[in-house]
Amino acid sequence: MNDYAFLHQYLAVGAVLFSIGLVGFFTRRNMILMFLCTEMMLQGVSLSLVGWSRFYDDFGGQMLVIFILVVAACEAAIGLALIVVLYRQTGSLDIALWQRLREANQPPWQEDRPAPIPEEPAPVWPRLAPAGVRPAETDETTEFRDMV
Amino acid sequence: MHPQQVIFLTTIILGTTGLVLLLRPGWGGLRLLGAALSAIAFGAVLAQAPMIRPIQEGVVFYLLAALTVGAALAAVSLVHPLYCAVCFGLTLVGVSALMAYGGAQFLAAGTLIVYVGAILVVLLFVLMLAHPRGRATYDWNRWEVFVSAGTAVVFLAMLSLLITRSLAGPEQLAAQAEDQRQQTGADQPATATVPPPPEENFLPPKAGQGVLASEHVARIGQHLFGGHWLAVQAAGVLLLAALVGAAVIIGRLHGPLEGPQQPGGHSPAPIAAGQAPRTESQRNS
Incomplete structure (x- = not known):
């Protein structure tokens, strides 16, 4: 009965990974992150296939996962090339800029409540001591001066 | 309602709430709470699989699963x-x-x-x-979070139902039959609810040295280049085609890809930033 436990665990983790990838694909607007979420869904499917392969003690599932790897590599090459081409046209990775690819006569999508962007703190640059003025000496510097 | 249904609905609501809290931009503590809620919901989904082992027996598995799911949640939700x-x-x-x-x-x-x-x-x-x-605006502002989180959680619940109900092992089937018999009353004939033997649903696991054999990689090679040689060739051709295709797509250094000429004689107009709902420049101006 340990085999059933193993199968159920792998199927459950695979389903969770697939769902997380799904919600990421639906919510994110960065094209590269959407692509990443599809890869996550593929990982979930691969994990459940490994579970099935272990359950039946058969190599068929693992063969399928190998070909999933191949197809994922091809998909990465083509998909990232397309993303770079799209980026050249709009100068942004936002998928919302491509709304005109939707079905015709749809109302334009608007954000209901755009979130405020947190302010970035100004960077703190190191400051050099002004030339010509002797920096103040601390006890540490005077104590260890002859040892340097 | 059956207590299992209550647990099920609670899991769905909890998971949706957690995902929405996690994905909405806002206060960091609220997002942490959302992460905790959704982790609890996913853990409940994991625990619903009937033949799940107790934690003491599979510590390695549970640690790895927690790492995987937690990192996946972070990958989806971080800004x-x-x-x-x-x-x-x-x-x-x-x-x-x-x-x-x-x-x-x-x-x-x-x-x-x-x-x-x-x-x-x-x-x-x-x-x-x-x-x-x-950092960009569209990483903070996302598509409809409520609908997406609800869809994903309901999808996950359906998958877990599938795992729980139709992939039950023999012990689980016997327990379900016992449950039904107790619910319908003891006077019912017991033969009406006898579950089918598991051999009819699934093949029993073979007692062989297949996947777990010591010469694992050699056997994978045998299968890959024995029974699946045609698929290996096709995969090679696919990889070559993807390479050439990526080079062709990306190789146009000047200007966008030229599509086929429209019947009207004009090429499709480039996208105007003004048509977008809210671009970064609009918000800054």
Whole structure:
């Protein structure tokens, strides 16, 4: 009965990974992150296939996962090339800029409540001591001066 | 209502709430709470699988699963795209460890090499190329979070129902039959609810030295180049075609791809930034 436990665990983790990838694909607007979420869904499917392969003690599932790897590599090459081409046209990775690819006569999508962007703190640059003025000496510097 | 249904609905509501809290931009503590809620919901989904082992027996599995799911949640919900990619790498490490634990050592190595070594690096490269500042408006403001989270959680609940009900092992089937018999009353004839023997649903696990054999990689090679040689050739052709296609797509250095000429004689107009709902320049102005 340990085999059933193993199968159920792998199927459950695979389903969770697939769902997380799904919600990421639906919510994110960065094209590269959407692509990443599809890869996550593929990982979930691969994990459940490994579970099935272990359950039946058969190599068929693992063969399928190998070909999933191949197809994922091809998909990465083509998909990232397309993303770079799209980026050249709009100068942004936002998928919302491509709304005109939707079905015709749809109302334009608007954000209901755009979130405020947190302010970035100004960077703190190191400051050099002004030339010509002797920096103040601390006890540490005077104590260890002859040892340097 | 049956207590199982109550647990089920509670899990759905809890998971949706957690995901919405996690994905909405806002206060950091609220997002942490959302992460905790959704982790609890996913854990409840995991625990619903009937033949699940107690934690003491499968510590390694549960640790790896927690790593994988937690990193996946972080990869989906973090704002900064670079952090998302790094968390996705952590997810991949967890998945490959789970594969090795499940008797697929070759696939674990292959996943690490192909995904982390190639795909993730290319992804990070494109991200840095196209996204030099690392933070953009559209990483904060996302598509409809409520609908997406609800859809994903209901989908997950349906999958878990599928796992729970139709993939039940023989002991579980017997327990379900016992439950039904107790619910319908003892006077009912017991033969009406006898479950089918599990051999009719699934083949019993074969007692062989298949996946877990010591010469695992050699057997994978036998299968790959024995029974699946045609698919291997096709995969090679596919890889070559993808390489050439990516080079052709990306190789136009000047201007967009030329589509086929429209019947009207004009090419499709380039997208205007003004048509977008809210671009970055609009918000800044």
